[in-house]
Amino acid sequence: MRRRTEILVLLICLVIVTTSFASTVTYDHRAIVIDGKRRVLISGSIHYPRSTPEMWPDLIQKSKDGGLDVIETYVFWNLHEPVRNQYNFEGRNDLVKFVKLVAEAGLYVHLRIGPYVCAEWNYGGFPLWLHFIPGIKFRTDNEPFKAEMQRFTAKIVEMMKQEKLYASQGGPIILSQIENEYGNIDSAYGAAAKPYIKWAAGMAISLDTGVPWVMCQQSDAPDPIINTCNGFYCDQFTPNSNKKPKMWTENWSGCHIPNARFLSFGGTVPYRPVEDLAFAVVRFFQRGGTFQNYYMYHGGTNFDRTTGGPFIATSYDYDAPIDEYGQVRQPKWGHLRDVHKAIKLCEEALIATDPKISSMGPNLEAAVYKTGSGGCSAFLANIDTKSDATVNFNDNSYHLPAWSVSILPDCKNVVLNTAKDHSRKFKLSLVLGTMNLTLQDRSSEPPLQLYKVQTMYFFPGLDFMGMGKGEAWINGQSIGRYWPAYIASNSGCTDSCDYRGPYSANKCRKNCGKPSQQLYHVPRSWLKPSGNILVLFEEMGGDPTQLAFATRKMGSLCSHVSDSHPLPMDMWGLDSKTRSASNPTLSLSCPFxxxxxxxxxxxxxxxxxxxxxxxxxxxxxxxxxxxxxxxVCVGSTSCSIDVSTKTLGDPCKGVKKSLAVEVSCA
Incomplete structure (x- = not known):
């Protein structure tokens, strides 16, 4: 009897422990509400199959260090069910492991089940066998399609429930998405579109996840589904109900427009300046937003033959804050980290009420948030694309560069301006070396050739210059398709890109006259210390002896800070007397x-x-x-210098000055 009592007590304790960590996730017109508290949430997309399980912990930690609260990912149906009723959740497909790693890092998850995901992924994530079901029509009011969509969606939801991964069970998943950008194409489906969306919403709600569902780019999303925004800018977006929060599910951190939106074979490389990305983020929160997600925060690699769409390249780097190889991209990662810190300093006011927005002049706007206890935060925006401005706000004068927003957590002091960053900038160069290849086998049937070679080197990347077009495998793992023979146009690139004004991917381009992708990511976990086997399927007759291994080396470390920059973010908590006596600071720190x-x-x-x-x-x-x-700096791993005339002298009185530094680390 005593033994049975002990077991019963243990079971009761386990139930108490499990339920004590369960969270209630709801929403109101201002924000997602977790355990009764409105939250400002900053999210970033990392697609688990576009990196390796060995990379996941570091990617997640760097995301957390960068100020993220949430990791967002799609679920890829064709990876998980390549053959009907035969499932694969192993290796890079281990969704449960990925979600658990996010939870271990103390972050939330937004699970975008779809199951159509687009994502520049083969067939939009649909498995090929779906095409051959008799009478099926995709993404419309079609019974065969709806049956398969419901079966897979329920499979994923049930898997998450079994592992207790929804917030209502104590897990990290606080949001889920059904369908994906259907509003962009629903007119093509005519009268069948609305019944389908209504069905999809009802089906999702019936799965009883205990967390809200969203639909992106779906202005008629049925209640209680939250409709959300995707785009370069979402400050003007409003949800379809005054009971729903303003949410941004895809803030395109790199490139995302027709004919130029992704890195494509034969195309130049698009990029988005961090000053514009930061401007878009802060404008969104200035005008009432409380949840935004970077698409992508880490883009990764389209391994195997997973790329979807015409000519989309193997690299899905996306000019994201964390690059394809898992390294932080400066100054993007660092400046956005500071943006996130500044926004979080305003969280109490942001969630308390709607903003009061007023004009300070042409293209000048102030938004003020106040708490019931007297707290106040303000955002001052200059949306002019050319001219800086000086404005008066609360009897103080503020300088606003063109196309920028200043954040004032106390409605007095500027903690950050989106056009001014303190972040270090790296110039990375490639160090190439010969592969010392041993040709083990070669077979050909012109123009196709198959090479099998062995190399003794351990390397993170392969330089494919000298090859034509084909696919490559390292130790049995496909690193994707290559096509260095397809050279980008010589026109359209600029030495520098003016971030001011609305962004488009044609605005900022680089790599003219070169292969769109020359270097290919080889995950370290796929390599052996020696004896690595490289297999090449070459379609155009390239020369494998020209292959080179590549490692990345930091060429320069730079920073450029003006005497009008806000003080470093970590000085915000100091008393006002200390702050007023302090100066902007230029900081440098070797990255490795x-x-x-x-x-x-x-x-x-x-x-x-x-x-x-x-x-x-x-x-x-x-x-x-x-x-x-x-x-101050030579011989140190890091250094900081006051940007002031007291420290550096005054070479030109009455002129705004800045300190620019470029150093080498060794």
Whole structure:
């Protein structure tokens, strides 16, 4: 009897422990509400099959360090059910493991089940066998399709429930998505579109996940489904009900428009300046948003033959804050981290009420949030694409660069302006080496050729210059398709991109006259210390002896901070007297372990010109800036310098000055 009592007590304790961590997730017109508290949530997309399980913990941790609260991912039906009723949730397809790793890091999950996902993924994520079901018509009011869609959606939901991964069970999943951007194409389905969307919404709700569901780009999403925005800018978006929060499920961190939206074979490489991305984020929160997601935060790689759409390349890097190889991309990652910190300083006011928006002049706007206890946060925006402005707000004067927003957590002091960042900038170069290949086998039937070669090297990337077009495998794993023979146009690129004004992928392009993708990611977990087998299926007769392994080396570390920059974010908690006596700071820190700053390539305080790697002296430059930077920084892993005339001298009185520094680490 005593033994049975002990077991009963243990079971009761387990139930109490399990339910005590369960969360209630709802929403109101201002925000997602978790355990009765409105939340400002910053999210980022990481697609689990576009990286490897060995990479996941580091990617998730870097996302958390960058200020994210939520990781968002699609679910890829064709990976998980390549043959009907035969499932694969292993390796890169291990969705449960990925979600659990996010939970272990203390972050939430937004699970976008779809099951149509687009995502520049083969067949939009649909398995090929779906096409051959008699009478089926995709994504419409069609019984065969709806039956299969419901079966797979229920399969994923039930799997998450069995592992207790929904927030209502104590897990990390706080949101789910059904369908995907259907509103962009629903007119093609005519009268059958609305019944289908109504059915999809009802089906999702019936699965009883205990968390809200969303539909992106679906202005007629039925209640209680939340309709959300996708795009480069979503500050003007409003949900279809005054009971739903303003949510942004895809803030395109890199490139996403027709004919130029992704890295494609034969195309130049699009990128999005961080100043514009930060502007878009802060404008969204300025105008009432409380949930935004970067698409992508880490783009990764289209391994195997998973790319969907014409000519889409193997790299899905997306100019994201974390690059294809899992390294932070500066200054994008660092500046956005500071943006997130600044927004979180305003969270109490942001969730308390709707903003009061007022004009401060043409293209100038103030938004003020106030709490019931007297707290106040403000956002001051200059949406002019050319001209800076000086504005008066609450009897204080503020300088606003064109196309920027300043954040004032206390309605007085600027903690951040989106056009000014303190982040380090890296210039990475590739170090190429010969592969020392041993040709083990070759078979051909012109123009197709199959090579099997062995290399003794351990490397993170392969340079395919010299090859034509084909697919490559390393130790049995497909690293994707290559096509370096397809050269991008010589026109359309610029040495620098003016971030001011609405972004489009044609606005900022690079890599003209070169292969769209020359370097291919080889995950380290796929490699052996030696004896790696590389198999090449070559369609155009390339020369495998020209292959080179590639490692990345930091060429330069730079920073450029003006004397009008806000103080570093970590100084915000100091008392007002200390803050008023402080100056903007330029900070440098070598990015890799066991490195120190070895030399100063450039240092100028005054009116320096150019960007990292091409700085030059302007009309005014302090004679002692270089020696001061050298004394403070050389031999150290990191250093900080006050950007002030007291520290660096005053080479041109009455002129706004800045400090630009470029160093080497070794």
């Amino acid at each position: 372990p066991n490195q120190v700053i070895s030399s100063i390539k450039f240092a100028s305080f005054g009116t320096p010109l150019g960007t990292c790697g091409s700085f030059s002296h302007g009309r005014c430059s302090s004679a002692k800036a270089h020696s001061i930077v050298q004394k």
